[in-house]
Amino acid sequence: MRLFKVTACIxxxxxxxxxxxxxxxxxxxxxxxxxxxxxxxxxxxxxGKIIKVELVTGRRQANVGN
Structure with missing residues (x-):
């Protein structure tokens, strides 16, 4: 499952x-x-303002197919 880790300020x-x-x-x-x-x-x-966006997965070292 692909997830984005979003850091924002509101x-x-x-x-x-x-x-x-x-x-x-x-x-x-x-x-x-x-x-x-x-x-x-x-x-x-x-x-708000989006500060940082990273592509992450639910588990470490998992292949997300990008």
Whole structure:
């Protein structure tokens, strides 16, 4: 099974105290290859920024056929 390891940053509007102070939430999650486009759209709609994307598998040393 092919997976993407996505690291992204999304601003948290509920934690804003002033206009200058924005708390960013960084997270890393594994996204299946088939639902990558939907996840990318979700992050962008929330005003987030994708920092890093890696192609990974569920197991170490597994052949993913790329």
């Amino acid at each position: 601003p948290s509007p509920e934690k804003i105290q002033t206009q200058r102070e924005i708390q960013n939430t960084f997270f890393t999650k594994w996204v299946p290859y088939e639902s990558w486009f939907a996840e990318q759209q979700r992050i962008m709609k929330q005003g």
